[in-house]
Amino acid sequence: MSMLTRRIGGAQLDVIVADITTLGVDAIVNAANTSLLGGGGVDGAIHRAAGPDLVAECRMLHGCKTGDAKITKGYRLKAAHVIHTVGPVWNAGTLGEDDLLASCYRRSMELCAKHALTSVAFPAISTGIFCFPADRAADIAMRTTIEALPATPSVARVIFCCFSEPSANVHVEALLRHSSPC
C-alpha cells in the first residue's frame, strides 16, 4: 500500500513499505558493495530471490565504484532488471557521503533512461549496514531523483520501497518537502 503518491511532471512517485524483491517493476535497485558479489541486507535478499545466475552475471562486471551503478537482468525476480549501486559508508559526513549517495540515485536514473525503463524501485540506499542517517538519506534520495526526472522521460513510476514504517515516514516527509509548490 502506498503511504504517499505524488505526480511530478509525467511521473508518479510512491513511498511504500514492502520487500523490494516482490515488486514487478522494470528495475529494482540493489544497495550493493564494491565487489557486486552479494552481501547482507537488501543485497542478500535480492541475490537469494534472483538465484545463482545473478551473481554469475555480476562476476562479469568486475565490481562497481562507490556512487556508480551497473545493470543486470533480474533472473528469477519479478523485476526484469537489477540496478546495482554502491552507497557510501557513513563516516560522520566527512568523506563526501552526501554527494556519493546522490550519485547513486543519479547514476541509477541514468541507467533507466539509457535502457528506456518505465518503472524503478529504490531501497533506502546506505541506511542499513552502511549507517547513513535515514532522514538525511531520504532527503537526498528525493531531491536527486526528482532532479533527474526531466532527463529520464521513459520513467513513469518511481517507487521508494522502504522496509520499515520509520523509514517510510522520513521518505514521506522528504517527498512532501520536495513536491510542495512553495
Ligand code: AR6
Ligand atoms: N526490501 C527493501 N528494503 C530492504 C530489504 C528488502 N528486502 N532488506 C533490507 N532493506 P542495507 P546498505 C532495507 O543494509 O546500508 C550489504 O551487505 C534496510 O532496512 O541492505 O546500503 C551490501 O553488500 C535499509 O533501510 O544496505 C553492502 O555491503 C536499506 O534496505 C552493505 O550491505 C539499506 O540497508 C550495504 O549497506
